[in-house]
Amino acid sequence: MSSPYLSAQKIVKRFPGVIANNQVDFTVNRGEIHALLGENGAGKSTLMQILYGMYQMDSGKISIEGKQRHIHTSKDAIKAGIGMVHQEFMLVRRFSVVENIVLGMDSDGITGNLTRARERIRDLSKTHGLHVDPDQVIEHLPVGAQQRVEILKLLFREAQLLILDEPTAVLTPQETAALFQVLRHLAEQGHAIVIVTHKLHEIMSVSDRVTIMRDGCVVSALETRNSSENQLAKLMVGRDVSLRVTRSVRPRGKPILKISDLHVTDDRNQKAVTGIDITLHAGEVLGLAGVDGNGQSELAQALLNLRAIQSGQVKMADVDLTHRSPAEHHRNRLAYVPADRRHVGALMGLSIARNVILGSHGKYASQFGLLDEKKINRFAKELVRRFDVRPSDVDYMAGKLSGGNLQKILLGREIMRDPLAYVIEQPTRGLDVGAVEAVWREILSERDAGKAILLISAELEEILNLSDRIAVIYEGRIMGIVEAGDASIEKIGLMMAGVLPDSEAPEIRR
Amino acid sequence: MKGVLKKRLEPVESVWVIAATTCLSIFLALLFGGLLFIPFGANPMEAYGALFAESFTTWRGFGFTLVKATPLILISLGTIVAWRTGFGYLGFEGCLLIGAATATWVSLETVPNGLFGPLPFPIFILLAITAALVTGGIWAGIVGVFRGRFGGNEVITSLMMNYVAIFVVQYLVSGPLRAPGDLPQSPRLPRETWLPYFLEGTRAHSGVFIALACVLVVWIVLLKSKIGYELIVTGLNPKAARFGGINVGSRQIMAAFAAGGLGALAGLVEVLGVHHRLLDGLSEGTGFIGIVAALLGKLHPLGAVIASILYAGMAVGADAMQRKAGLPASIIFIVQSLIVLFILASDLLRYYTLKFPFFRTPTTPSVPPEKPEVKPIGT
Incomplete structure (x- = not known):
């Protein structure tokens, strides 16, 4: 190819104690979708933030269309034609689409501009297939549309290079496909597009080239069509990985956890869960699929009575736990691994040893109510060894652990309690491939030990890999429950978007 | 402040650093508070000396x-x-x-x-x-x-x-x-x-x-x-x-x-x-x-x-x-308040490091360690 649109050469960025980017070379051409692949901490975010002017590089050179550019702030980046869609959208929720798009632009008079801006937004959305009504207020838009607003914002600023950080994390498979179509179209129009991701199948389906980073270095940059998922995984992790888990077929055991006609409201007192019925059996993983924010977290919290239940019933074996305290849930052997590891599951300011006893700390008190440090240490050491937590120092502050190691502690803590049923929420969100493997293994081994597991996850791959049955949640209702054998991405995806696969309608239990 | 403060990657937790910044804060509060003695023609060193001598070295003062x-x-x-x-x-x-x-x-x-x-x-x-x-x-x-x-x-x-x-x-x-x-x-x-x-x-x-x-x-x-x-x-x-x-x-x-x-x-x-x-x-x-x-x-x-x-x-x-000495006790209350202020401010140093761009002569960027040899796998 001719000279690339953007070329970054020998980028070095150090943070105290780590080199986040070590002599990184990165190029993007006009007209291509370029995937940037790497595990957490591989340095991809750092690199993108340097390109977008949020970090200063220590050394290196960035040139755009052959000319060297100095990018010190985001404003410089925008001027140079670089735009970025962050994982967390940067939109003012109470403002309309057009207000959000012109926000922060140098303008001469607001009112006259808005009409003109509205026209341009209409044009842009028509040419690029980004359907958005400029006068809608952001908070009334679904996530997919908010993302389109973010992209329009970049196009409005005439960005030539579009960087999208984990753009599919909040989308249904169908929305993802639509997004990819838009990106393809933009690339054909001569834009350069970078998507930062760790989802291999997406890279295979949408990108032209892929750059793989590991430990702050670029490991390889190759044409997507000359590679395979396995090869990419190997390059990313640095060793062979198989993310296909083998799941033996087991007969379903007796019912353990019965949820009937559950109604729960969210923090704003809006209905979040409206009449959910689920029966969880021993020895099965019931996957609860759904796009984030469809009532999954509220359901999980309500099951443990961490959130008030409006009506309905939660029964464990034959004990009614609906309005019992979380401590009684523990006593009745229902375990919970929360999605928010850092704010709900763990005590970031305390040591590993102090974290592993949370919930069963009563067992570690002597008759005078003093904590038995020896017993705690022994237990903590055992947990750390069994679940291979690193570092293995039990006095290490939990807040400094990596996501994967923290998750091993949270999961291990519940497993060591030997519960009958688990509610596990987003168990691998933000984890490295290696850690994902370990967590999946633990979940399946608990299932094989006859435990009942409700697996709540927004990662469809995870659901499909681990579940015996798959329930799909949409706007607080169960759209249907499908046997793993009958499940396909398309079918689940439609249900995640609220569409019932009408013709067959298998096993829909309401 | 840009250019003077640089955010640390993670806050300092070391007990010694916290102790050191706390002591430094107290010292700075005494230093700034000391300026308040000057209009009274008093020597801040002597005033502080008297202050601590009274409360910690005399038997009666220590009792109080x-x-x-x-x-x-x-x-x-x-x-x-x-x-x-x-x-x-x-x-x-x-x-x-x-x-x-x-x-x-x-x-x-x-x-x-x-x-x-x-x-x-x-x-x-x-x-x-x-x-x-x-x-x-x-x-x-x-x-x-x-x-x-x-x-x-x-x-x-x-x-x-x-x-x-x-x-x-x-x-x-x-x-x-x-x-x-x-x-x-x-x-x-x-x-x-x-x-x-x-x-x-x-x-x-x-x-x-x-x-x-x-x-x-x-x-x-x-x-x-x-x-x-x-x-x-x-x-x-x-x-x-x-x-x-x-x-x-x-x-x-x-x-x-x-x-x-x-x-x-x-x-x-x-x-x-x-x-x-x-x-x-x-x-x-x-x-x-x-x-x-x-x-x-x-x-x-x-x-x-x-x-x-x-x-x-x-x-x-x-x-x-x-x-x-006829020096107003309010100076000491000001010093006490300054101590609080400086100690609270010193917490900033746990999250940021100071850098002084005007003192630093431009140097060539130090050479990072050589990029590890990575062989592409596959075709």
Whole structure:
């Protein structure tokens, strides 16, 4: 190819104690979708933030269309034609689409501009297939549309290079496909597009080239069509990985956890869960699929009575736990691994040893109510060894652990309690491939030990890999429950978007 | 500030760094405060020398320092218990006054025809301590219940309760407990109920032992026991606490009771050890300075003791300085405030490093380690 649109050469960025980017070379051409692949901490975010002017590089050179550019702030980046869609959208929720798009632009008079801006937004959305009504207020838009607003914002600023950080994390498979179509179209129009991701199948389906980073270095940059998922995984992790888990077929055991006609409201007192019925059996993983924010977290919290239940019933074996305290849930052997590891599951300011006893700390008190440090240490050491937590120092502050190691502690803590049923929420969100493997293994081994597991996850791959049955949640209702054998991405995806696969309608239990 | 401060990747947790920045803050506060002596023609070094000499090297001054430090230690312990449980209680002035009133009442009833009759001192003091713990506990516990049961804002309610306590004491000393005479104050307490002096030739009373015993108890209960674990977990992260089966509301109420009780003991030692009667304006802000001492001690019992003694020593020295050299004691209060300000500001250094772009000569970027050899795998 001719000279690339953007070329970054020998980028070095150090943070105290780590080199986040070590002599990184990165190029993007006009007209291509370029995937940037790497595990957490591989340095991809750092690199993108340097390109977008949020970090200063220590050394290196960035040139755009052959000319060297100095990018010190985001404003410089925008001027140079670089735009970025962050994982967390940067939109003012109470403002309309057009207000959000012109926000922060140098303008001469607001009112006259808005009409003109509205026209341009209409044009842009028509040419690029980004359907958005400029006068809608952001908070009334679904996530997919908010993302389109973010992209329009970049196009409005005439960005030539579009960087999208984990753009599919909040989308249904169908929305993802639509997004990819838009990106393809933009690339054909001569834009350069970078998507930062760790989802291999997406890279295979949408990108032209892929750059793989590991430990702050670029490991390889190759044409997507000359590679395979396995090869990419190997390059990313640095060793062979198989993310296909083998799941033996087991007969379903007796019912353990019965949820009937559950109604729960969210923090704003809006209905979040409206009449959910689920029966969880021993020895099965019931996957609860759904796009984030469809009532999954509220359901999980309500099951443990961490959130008030409006009506309905939660029964464990034959004990009614609906309005019992979380401590009684523990006593009745229902375990919970929360999605928010850092704010709900763990005590970031305390040591590993102090974290592993949370919930069963009563067992570690002597008759005078003093904590038995020896017993705690022994237990903590055992947990750390069994679940291979690193570092293995039990006095290490939990807040400094990596996501994967923290998750091993949270999961291990519940497993060591030997519960009958688990509610596990987003168990691998933000984890490295290696850690994902370990967590999946633990979940399946608990299932094989006859435990009942409700697996709540927004990662469809995870659901499909681990579940015996798959329930799909949409706007607080169960759209249907499908046997793993009958499940396909398309079918689940439609249900995640609220569409019932009408013709067959298998096993829909309401 | 851009260009001068550089964000650290993670905050510094090292005890030594925190200790060093704290010492540096105190030093800087003394340095800046020292400038205030210059208009009076005084040498700051000598003034400080006199200040600390009085409160820490003279027997009499040290006695006063202990007397001043005792209620501060108790208030700071109360602060530690409350704040570490996530209960932002500010009503220690009120607790102190309520505790003082309770101790006064118990003491005044420990006379031949009183409610309790004459009692041997150990029994009297146990009775007084229990009574103060109960009334102070209830006083703060009310706020705790507001918070724990109904989610009321404890900062506002506890501050307002301070005023209630002030007026309760005014009522008591001008009504039920008023001594014959013109002054709104209670009668002098019977001498047998005073906390005994224990250093010859000083005013140091044995209330300091009550305070130190409380330090030990708070230390053990908060940092070594199951209840303490539940309190700390509640304070660090109520969501995690609830998840861990801890009853957050009841733990907050418990912390409120304990904090109120400790605050009331501060009132008890003031009345039985210093004033020997209940009077209006007894507390003089002790209930707030104790909170400051706890914060300076990083909410650790030991740190709080050190900070309390330092604060008490400075207050004693300031009085002596004013008496002897005619320098206004307010300078020292300014210095005390500067210490707080600098220590709070020094926390910034845990999150940022300083860099001085104007001092640094441009250098060629140092060469990073060689890129590891990576062979592409596959075709």
